[in-house]
Amino acid sequence: MGVALASRNLFENRTRLVVSVAGVVLAALLILVLDGVLAGATRQVTTFMDNVPFDLVVSQRGVRNLHMTTSFFAESKLREIARIDGVRHADPVLYTTTFLTLRGQRSLAYLIGYEPGRPGGPWAWAGRQVLPTRDGIIVDARIAEDFGGRIGDPVTAGGADLRLEGLAKGTTSILNSIAFMDRDAFESAQGLQGVVSFGLITLDPGADADRVARQIRREIPGVTVLTREEFADSERRVVSDMSTELMQMMNFIGFLVGLAVVALTVYTTTLQKLSEYGILKAIGASNARLVRVVCAQSAISITLGLLGALGIALLLQGALGYFGGRVPMVVTWASVLKVTIGAAAVGSLASLLPIARIARLKPAEVFRR
Amino acid sequence: MSDVERPVLTVRGVTKVFGEGASRVEALRGVDLDVDPGEVVLIMGPSGSGKTTLLSIIGALLKPTAGTVRIGEDEVTVMSEHRLPAVRIRQVGFVFQDFNLLSALTARENVQVVLDFAGVSGSKARQRATELLEGMELGQRLDFLPEKLSGGEKQRVAIARAMANDPALLLCDEPTANLDSRIGHDVVVRLREIADQRGKSVVIVSHDERIKPHADRVLWLDDGVFREMATMAVDPVCGMAIERETAPAHLEVDGETYYFCSRGCMREFQEEHVQKAQRS
Ligand SMILES: Nc1ncnc2c1ncn2[C@@H]1O[C@H](COP(=O)(O)OP(=O)(O)OP(=O)(O)O)[C@@H](O)[C@H]1O
Ligand SMILES: [Mg+2]
Numbered sequence: 001m002g003v004a005l006a007s008r009n010l011f012e013n014r015t016r017l018v019v020s021v022a023g024v025v026l027a028a029l030l031i032l033v034l035d036g037v038l039a040g041a042t043r044q045v046t047t048f049m050d051n052v053p054f055d056l057v058v059s060q061r062g063v064r065n066l067h068m069t070t071s072f073f074a075e076s077k078l079r080e081i082a083r084i085d086g087v088r089h090a091d092p093v094l095y096t097t098t099f100l101t102l103r104g105q106r107s108l109a110y111l112i113g114y115e116p117g118r119p120g121g122p123w124a125w126a127g128r129q130v131l132p133t134r135d136g137i138i139v140d141a142r143i144a145e146d147f148g149g150r151i152g153d154p155v156t157a158g159g160a161d162l163r164l165e166g167l168a169k170g171t172t173s174i175l176n177s178i179a180f181m182d183r184d185a186f187e188s189a190q191g192l193q194g195v196v197s198f199g200l201i202t203l204d205p206g207a208d209a210d211r212v213a214r215q216i217r218r219e220i221p222g223v224t225v226l227t228r229e230e231f232a233d234s235e236r237r238v239v240s241d242m243s244t245e246l247m248q249m250m251n252f253i254g255f256l257v258g259l260a261v262v263a264l265t266v267y268t269t270t271l272q273k274l275s276e277y278g279i280l281k282a283i284g285a286s287n288a289r290l291v292r293v294v295c296a297q298s299a300i301s302i303t304l305g306l307l308g309a310l311g312i313a314l315l316l317q318g319a320l321g322y323f324g325g326r327v328p329m330v331v332t333w334a335s336v337l338k339v340t341i342g343a344a345a346v347g348s349l350a351s352l353l354p355i356a357r358i359a360r361l362k363p364a365e366v367f368r369r
Numbered sequence: 370m371s372d373v374e375r376p377v378l379t380v381r382g383v384t385k386v387f388g389e390g391a392s393r394v395e396a397l398r399g400v401d402l403d404v405d406p407g408e409v410v411l412i413m414g415p416s417g418s419g420k421t422t423l424l425s426i427i428g429a430l431l432k433p434t435a436g437t438v439r440i441g442e443d444e445v446t447v448m449s450e451h452r453l454p455a456v457r458i459r460q461v462g463f464v465f466q467d468f469n470l471l472s473a474l475t476a477r478e479n480v481q482v483v484l485d486f487a488g489v490s491g492s493k494a495r496q497r498a499t500e501l502l503e504g505m506e507l508g509q510r511l512d513f514l515p516e517k518l519s520g521g522e523k524q525r526v527a528i529a530r531a532m533a534n535d536p537a538l539l540l541c542d543e544p545t546a547n548l549d550s551r552i553g554h555d556v557v558v559r560l561r562e563i564a565d566q567r568g569k570s571v572v573i574v575s576h577d578e579r580i581k582p583h584a585d586r587v588l589w590l591d592d593g594v595f596r597e598m599a600t601m602a603v604d605p606v607c608g609m610a611i612e613r614e615t616a617p618a619h620l621e622v623d624g625e626t627y628y629f630c631s632r633g634c635m636r637e638f639q640e641e642h643v644q645k646a647q648r649s
Contacts, residue, residue: 001486001494005473005478011473276469279465282428283457283530284458284483363430366430367542
């Protein structure tokens with residue numbers, strides 16, 4: 001009945017209901033969308049780690065991710081690694097960050113030089129699947145489309161004049177896209193010899209990745225060995241490090257907006273109903289009972305608001321996916337949990353003032369008005 | 370002493386002082402009162418005489434400055450603050466001048482909510498609320514919001530609510546003041562029935578003269594003390610209860626003072642008296 005009374009009080013006044021629920025929707029949506037976009041962006045930046053087949057990655061010592069790094073180590077080390085027990089093959093990849101120019105427009109790209117036919121190349125294609133030739137390059141279909149590029153168009157990348165040979169899919173992120181070329185062509189364009197950026201290690205079936213990694217660390221100096229997951233994790237951290245402060249600020253703002261709106265509506269309802277709370281108190285409702293009514297009202301506003309926000313966020317996620325936005329939005333459980341906990345905190349805080357006001361009510365006041 | 374004879378309410382030496390110094394008001398000055406089961410007691414008195422204060426103290430809404438109040442087995446004046454709501458919800462039913470229903474709840478929910486506060490919920494509460502309202506002839510109004518009810522209907526809902534947890538004592542502050550006379554009469558008759566049929570004690574504070582005939586006792590509170598019936602008199606001609614102080618006419622015969630509701634009654638009395646004297 002306490003809950004019924006709370007909901008009746010809330011639903012009695014449409015404006016009050018709309019304002020309080022809309023406030024929560026707004027605040028929760030702000031955070032859910034921001035989280036979702038960030039999660040989507042984070043998922044994109046690890047696209048290389050997530051899709052290229054390998055078990056371990058070997059890099060120059062201390063290099064743990066792709067973004068804003070250079071990694072070079074002697075190719076001879078990779079040959080030694082290939083001989084370690086449990087290693088099926090160790091494939092070299094060259095890597096640099098560069099601008100690629102297509103039809104007069106420039107775009108930031110990770111440029112990968114790989115052995116055609118070996119791990120390190122594109123995993124999904126728009127149109128025909130190809131292997132890069134010595135003067136060819138494969139760029140992301142979305143970049144080509146945005147710039148109006150076609151197969152056969154000239155492309156400059158990493159100091160080489162190349163020809164657009166194929167279109168890869170699913171390599172763009174908020175930071176950049178990935179372009180792929182032949183390793184030898186990469187070497188000569190960059191003037192490199194006998195070095196690799198990363199070694200992509202594929203293990204024998206049933207081989208123990210930890211044991212192999214330990215052995216590489218022990219026997220091959222000057223390199224860092226990471227599992228696919230560790231490699232992806234540190235790439236993700238680049239995004240989260242860049243966005244942590246922004247996110248904290250937005251979370252805080254969302255929290256404040258929600259708090260202000262819910263607190264205000266709960267408080268005004270309470271004030272408006274103060275004499276009725278007085279009546280209930282006189283009749284014999286304990287403070288605890290009345291506190292429950294106030295809390296129930298906050299809880300209802302917040303639950304409705306949360307559900308509304310979640311619904312809208314999921315719709316947005318679907319719409320962005322459907323219309324192929326550049327940055328996908330992914331509503332994660334972690335984000336929903338965080339917003340729910342935040343909302344619960346908002347509800348509790350918002351109830352404090354009204355509760356204090358009701359606690360001060362003297363039951364005998366019911367006869368004086 | 371059997372349960373029936375034991376007073377439901379015992380008030381002893383209740384004093385209430387508000388404020389201090391210049392703003393000190395002695396609202397009650399040593400009030401005693403016993404109310405038996407099934408008794409309807411009407412408390413009258415001039416404005417500011419302490420009627421509402423007394424009712425608040427009886428209903429455990431207010432602590433007296435001195436004195437004791439016992440409701441049934443509970444001496445409420447010595448109880449700690451946090452135990453009082455439980456006493457109020459179970460032992461006392463309140464009926465107010467302006468009904469004091471919750472505007473967002475239907476008639477039935479208004480009754481249910483106090484059942485719920487006493488720990489009765491769900492279909493049981495719903496059924497009890499329905500029965501109580503049907504007893505008040507509100508069976509057709511169960512799901513009406515207060516704004517859709519007439520004044521008399523609202524007060525009947527309030528009485529049903531006051532009865533919800535089957536209290537031994539009903540406290541009513543000016544229950545008819547906001548009702549026209551016919552509806553007010555209906556409300557008083559219902560309170561009388563509750564006393565007669567269910568053995569409830571009913572204490573009514575009112576200025577409404579029309580309640581008097583329905584009360585077992587009429588008490589006159591003046592300046593914080595009961596002036597028992599001493600200040601009240603019965604017109605020897607028409608039998609109406611009147612306040613001595615404000616009686617329109619009085620007459621001293623053989624060392625006794627008689628009070629009258631009107632000069633007409635006094636004249637009638639005089640004529641009769643003269644005839645009697647002539648006969649003897
Ligand atoms: N909370 C309070 N603080 C100070 N004085 C009070 C308070 N409550 C009542 N009084 C005073 O106590 C006296 C009795 O008041 P009370 O309300 O009991 O009178 P009443 O008989 O009910 O009057 P009425 O017939 O007008 O309702 C009055 O002088 C009033 O001003
Ligand atoms: Mg009064």
